[in-house]
Amino acid sequence: MEQIWGNIELLIDYPMVNLQIILDGLMIGSVFALAAYGLALVWGVMNVKNLAQGEFVIGGGYVAWYLTGLGAHPLLGVPAAFVTMALLGGAVHGTVIQRNVAANARAAGALAVIAGVCFVVGLYLAQTGPGQEPDTLGLVLKIGGATALFALFVAAGGTYGLIISRVIERDLFTSLLATFGLAIMMAQIMNLLFGSDTQNIKLPYETVQLLEGDPIGVGAPMGKLIGVILAAILAIGVVFFMRSTRMGQAIRATAQDARAARVLGINTEKVYAFTFSLNSAICGAAGAIIVMVWVIQPFFGITHSIRAFVIVTAAGLGNLPGVIGAGLGLGALEQYGSHVFGIGYQQAIAVLLLLFVLAIRLAVQRRKRQVLK
């Protein structure tokens, strides 16, 4: 208790700290908002509550980390993770969800092409890493690694599609159970592939000092700033996509009423598959940012899943400004919580917030019912 008062006093004695805490919170919150937006998409459009959301984030982180290990520039990791995770979603859809032999064969052919491209890219990256001598064994190992990575994603994706295609529009428990199983499986596969050590990418940039001060100023690590910028670009891109493209419109129509959308000629199967790909791509990009500012480990996914659920519950489905606001707010609240109550309670804040939001929503709804009566 004494410690808590001491911490609050610090906040009052050094007002600059508040600024730093809020800034830290907003920067990391923007990344939370990304994963949450993906969740809002699949939840709203497909009625799938994806408990494996965090594992997709971590998966994206590993894609970026792996590429950096091969010698790619760290910032390349974000688009790479985005594309890899999208391909994963798309591949799953083509091979598993679509129940049409000819189409499956075509998709398998496409997969083979993608595998070939991955192989060549792996080869190229392996040879062009900075300061790397061309050595045959290392090259073979790296190509093997790249292929294994790809195989993992196809395998995980296959299982995933197998599961997801069966739980769309089903009840709450089916999708929760199925995706929970998926989460465990993905975490274990990543553990087998990458080991249980924590990994991260160190960016070769200095921290930007925004405000000088003694004993504390306000600074923003470059990694986090880049994260915010990338998250913003991604968010704007997604909004533009949803508003202005045919597929975006189809997704929104399906979310409103899937049956009506089908009647009006929208291929909802395709919409579902696309939505899922989009979600895994967004998560992957979020993970690639996370690995630049924090650390990842195969079993860290659950905390990101919880955060996404809290944000979506607080903001509601299909409410992008709400999701962004809730994400930033959660980031700042976590930082405040861990400052005041101790770092051990950082994530407890997220769960408490969820309870709080649920209680408020319940109260509000009850009042509305009374009005109707």
Added chain:
Amino acid sequence: MKVTGLAVAAATALAVAVPGVAAAQDCDTITLGAAISLTGKYATNGIHTQNGYEFAIQKIKDNGGVMVDGKCYNFQVIYYDDESKGDRGATLTERLINQDGVQYMLGPYSSGLTKAIAPVTEQYQIPMIEAEGASRALFNQGYRYLFAVLSTSEQYLASAVALAALQAEKEGRDPSTVKVAVAVENDPFSLDIRAGVLDDAAKYGMQIVIDEKLPRDLSDMSSILTKVKLLKPDLLIVSGHSKGAATAVRQIEEMDVSVPMIAITHCEAADVTGNFGDAANGFLCSTQWAETLTYEDPIFGSAANFEAEFKAAYPDYEDKTVPYQVAQAAAAVYVFKDAFERAGSLDKEAVRDAIAATDLATFYGQIKFSDAGNNIAKPMVLRQIQDGAYNVVAPPDFASHPLEWPRP
């Protein structure tokens, strides 16, 4: 591996049956038992331990064996493979004692297996000297026959407190003016570390300005580091396995936190020098032993000599640093030799009392047991990362490099 064990047992039986013929230099044999992890998850370190035992036995043999009451003996060990499983370790220990008639035991690898075996050796009143179980929980059970040559977990970063006190005195300040910040993970190992740091800090009357527990899935400790910036501690302690080390090193650089002394665990596991380069400079990392220490004894010579001779005897280690697990295993055998000679008898009670009274200078460090059986004479070694290299800076009397203070 059981086959090996039996073969050794058979050899031992022969040696005992035909004294003076099988053993070299007309020496008799003292049989020790060890259930050790030769397969399973601890196999790597289990084999280090076994190699340490065997190297020490050979060295003692080469130096004239163990002289008990004017008679010469050599050690021989019956090994069983515990497969890195506690229940297996306990069963095998029972078998060593009941079927093989072992009267003295060497420890297994890891705290967990030592915990599984200690109740058995205690029940049969068999003295056991272990070298690889550091948990504090081993030494508050009131065990009478368990002794450990290594520093227990609460000492892991306590030597950083002593070093900070020393540095304060050098600066002309009283050690009680030193401010300490502690951030450790909420798990048994790290909480042991915290307990040790808090105890030692209290002895000097230091002020604890931050005392927080890190969550298991830690990936951000910026809130603690913000407090560190405000409260300006003189010493920051972080223990949270490799994620704690990685997060601390990265964010301390990112947030431009300057603390004169920072001590952490798991530097090697997190590969902080490889991952963070210059950002890792100045960090203090704890270890049980390093080959650059200036400890020495008449059997093994200096720490550096131990390393050189061990590498010559075991060429597998040629390209790497000899792990401290090897050194402490060898030290455990050395303690047995010393105790037998002082006891002047093979009676296990007399040997037990002699072990308890050990006060021995070794290449591994001073060895002297508390009533609880843990070694209280050897401090943990602190290495500082200086220009990307791990250099020993504490204990200062045995260090190879001076401490860089304040941390750059």
